[in-house]
Amino acid sequence: MSEFKLTTVEEFEAATERLLETGAKVGADAWQFRVKNQTPHCKFGEQGICCRICAMGPCRITPKAPRGVCGCDAHGIVGRNFLKFTAGGAATHSDHGREICHTLYCAKEGGNYQVKDPEKLLRIAKEWGVETEGKDIYDLAHEMAELGLMEYGKPFGYQRFLDRMPAGQKEKLIENEIAPRAIDREVASSLHMTHMGCSSLPEALVRQSLRSGLSDGWGGSMMGTEFSDVLFGTPKPIETEANLGVMNLLPLPALDGGRLVFLIIEAIRKKPINREIEGRIHFAGLMALMVLMVVVMYNDILKIF
Numbered sequence: 001m002s003e004f005k006l007t008t009v010e011e012f013e014a015a016t017e018r019l020l021e022t023g024a025k026v027g028a029d030a031w032q033f034r035v036k037n038q039t040p041h042c043k044f045g046e047q048g049i050c051c052r053i054c055a056m057g058p059c060r061i062t063p064k065a066p067r068g069v070c071g072c073d074a075h076g077i078v079g080r081n082f083l084k085f086t087a088g089g090a091a092t093h094s095d096h097g098r099e100i101c102h103t104l105y106c107a108k109e110g111g112n113y114q115v116k117d118p119e120k121l122l123r124i125a126k127e128w129g130v131e132t133e134g135k136d137i138y139d140l141a142h143e144m145a146e147l148g149l150m151e152y153g154k155p156f157g158y159q160r161f162l163d164r165m166p167a168g169q170k171e172k173l174i175e176n177e178i179a180p181r182a183i184d185r186e187v188a189s190s191l192h193m194t195h196m197g198c199s200s201l202p203e204a205l206v207r208q209s210l211r212s213g214l215s216d217g218w219g220g221s222m223m224g225t226e227f228s229d230v231l232f233g234t235p236k237p238i239e240t241e242a243n244l245g246v247m248n249l250l251p252l253p254a255l256d257g258g259r260l261v262f263l264i265i266e267a268i269r270k271k272p273i274n275r276e277i278e279g280r281i282h283f284a285g286l287m288a289l290m291v292l293m294v295v296v297m298y299n300d301i302l303k304i305f
């Protein structure tokens, strides 16, 4: 196996820069362009000291007005905004995990969704203390899916996957009151705490942000990942001989190699090529590459079935 090499931040940035240049040629929009139109940013928003949680607002903190109408100060407002972001993120990712649990529950032999990695399902079942002996793999899948769904709304206990943590970590989380309980409960508690007239203590708000985030990382997202592997097969690294750097230099429109061809032509003619014509050629090249990708993907999918 060839030596494993991590991509550096500089390499990522250079690749992004090339992607943006190519995108700009075909008129593609990107957040890097949109962000320029949004500057200068609102200073209150940037610092998190504006609040529009209730109809008495919106309020913003200034030296003249150090508290919102409800009496909440800058620390409380920043804490509530931060917790709202975290709860929104936890809900988003965890709900994806919930859909995966539902899909696992619907999986059946010969159906649209099947168990592709039964060994992994057995491993997780043992981890969760579920009896596997003599069970049909689909009965087990349905039982595990139901248990997974219960992780969203169970009235007692912490997230099951916390037992995967290194020794002593789960106990530390419990001791510090940030061990995640049911996922929906953490999201609902967060929305409750951030509402007007509830919590404005920054320590409590930050603690709940941690608990809410952990309910996703060690709950919803982890179930989404693990059960996706059960349904679609666990991905395995495949060694490739293809050198992407060299491929990028192929003289094809939309690739750097294509741009190089235009630069050489310009150098020979000693005058620039019409940018609009060049853009059209790159666009056509990009479309051709997209069609090629779809054909290759279709071919790969056919091979699976």
Ligand code: SF4
Pocket: 051, 052, 053, 054, 055, 056, 057, 058, 059, 068, 069, 070, 071, 072, 077, 195, 196, 197
């Ligand atoms: S919750 Fe308080 S700070 Fe926020 S908008 Fe309402 S009154 Fe203003």
